[in-house]
Amino acid sequence: MHEVIIIGGGPAGLAASAYAVRKRMDALFISKGLGGRTKRQLKLPWVEDYQVAVGDETIQRFRTQLDYLDFMRVRAEVNGIERRDDGTFCVLVAEGQTYNTQTIIFATGAYGQRLGVPGEDEFELRGLCYSAMTYAPLMVDRNAVVVGDEMLALRAVAELSRIATQVILIAESDGDLDTVVGQNVLSADNVVVKRHSKVIEVKGDNYARSVVIVQEGRHQEIATDVVFIEKQLIPYSDLVLDLVDVDECGFIKVDERNRTSLPGFFAAGDVTNAMTFQVLMGLGDGEKAALTAFDYLLGLGGAEFQCE
Numbered sequence: 001m002h003e004v005i006i007i008g009g010g011p012a013g014l015a016a017s018a019y020a021v022r023k024r025m026d027a028l029f030i031s032k033g034l035g036g037r038t039k040r041q042l043k044l045p046w047v048e049d050y051q052v053a054v055g056d057e058t059i060q061r062f063r064t065q066l067d068y069l070d071f072m073r074v075r076a077e078v079n080g081i082e083r084r085d086d087g088t089f090c091v092l093v094a095e096g097q098t099y100n101t102q103t104i105i106f107a108t109g110a111y112g113q114r115l116g117v118p119g120e121d122e123f124e125l126r127g128l129c130y131s132a133m134t135y136a137p138l139m140v141d142r143n144a145v146v147v148g149d150e151m152l153a154l155r156a157v158a159e160l161s162r163i164a165t166q167v168i169l170i171a172e173s174d175g176d177l178d179t180v181v182g183q184n185v186l187s188a189d190n191v192v193v194k195r196h197s198k199v200i201e202v203k204g205d206n207y208a209r210s211v212v213i214v215q216e217g218r219h220q221e222i223a224t225d226v227v228f229i230e231k232q233l234i235p236y237s238d239l240v241l242d243l244v245d246v247d248e249c250g251f252i253k254v255d256e257r258n259r260t261s262l263p264g265f266f267a268a269g270d271v272t273n274a275m276t277f278q279v280l281m282g283l284g285d286g287e288k289a290a291l292t293a294f295d296y297l298l299g300l301g302g303a304e305f306q307c308e
């Protein structure tokens with residue numbers, strides 16, 4: 001029986017594991033891979049590698065701390081979690097093994113919805129990506145296309161319009177566009193909105209250079225320096241939907257100490273409703289979850305979930 005099992009090898013899971021090791025907890029770290037979304041780095045023709053502090057480098061120290069701890073590391077996909085009557089957990093992995101634990105830190109992350117159009121796969125991370133929040137500062141004197149019609153897309157437009165020359169929002173439906181936030185964001189002089197428009201292709205050479213949209217039956221090609229697809233993120237929380245409370249989009253509800261509605265089950269990073277969405281926040285969140293799990297094992301008030 002382990003004291004804690006950490007599921008997920010992104011910033012949140014790695015930081016939680018490193019902290020659990022420091023505290024000499026009997027920890028097991030299970031993940032499909034190491035590094036999570038930080039391994040994906042957008043390349044842009046006007047940006048040299050040395051100009052950006054990439055997420056992957058930021059988490060390298062946490063990763064190397066775990067590299068040599070083979071005995072506490074399992075590379076596998078978790079495909080089931082059961083809670084026993086005594087409050088402990090059983091974690092099942094795809095290869096068939098099971099692992100028992102007193103607590104769990106769940107840090108499986110989230111993913112951006114894809115458009116599923118020609119050119120998307122080809123130009124992904126070469127001028128096209130799913131995280132405007134990360135790359136907006138690189139858009140000085142550039143034109144950007146944002147695809148989406150919900151709050152995530154509006155946030156992206158808000159960030160980009162302060163930096164880029166022009167931002168074009170391609171919105172399939174009215175979504176959140178007519179909210180107060182939408183009206184504020186979209187009223188900026190350098191923002192153009194294409195309502196009821198759908199991207200049907202991304203074109204380019206070595207990098208994405210344009211999107212083809214269809215608006216009320218008319219096709220138009222829009223040149224751009226970068227394409228951000230900012231549709232609602234989907235959390236990898238399917239495994240625990242029967243165990244813990246989630247919000248309307250499936251993000252696991254956590255309180256300020258990363259407790260979920262289930263005692264002994266903690267969550268951290270992008271899979272939670274804390275909206276971390278950046279490496280440094282994910283690292284801090286993972287560490288916090290490990291400290292709370294430690295307190296829980298000591299019987300120090302880690303059990304009470306205080307999220308509405």
Ligand SMILES: Cc1cc2nc3c(=O)[nH]c(=O)nc-3n(C[C@H](O)[C@H](O)[C@H](O)COP(=O)(O)OP(=O)(O)OC[C@H]3O[C@@H](n4cnc5c(N)ncnc54)[C@H](O)[C@@H]3O)c2cc1C
Pocket residue numbers: 007008009010011012013030031032033034035036037038040041042053054055056076077078079107108109110112129130131134236268269270271276277278279280282
């Ligand atoms: C293209 C792109 C570039 C980005 N660049 C940056 C950047 O430069 N700087 C920055 O601050 N932020 C960046 N971000 C955001 C940042 O990467 C994320 O906020 C961060 O990685 C989230 O950390 P996480 O640990 O919560 O989840 P993730 O990084 O998504 O990690 C989740 C981990 O869980 C594992 N996992 C999932 N399901 C299971 C399962 N069932 N069983 C076992 N393991 C599982 C996955 O394999 C993965 O290792 C970027 C995001 C994108 C999309």
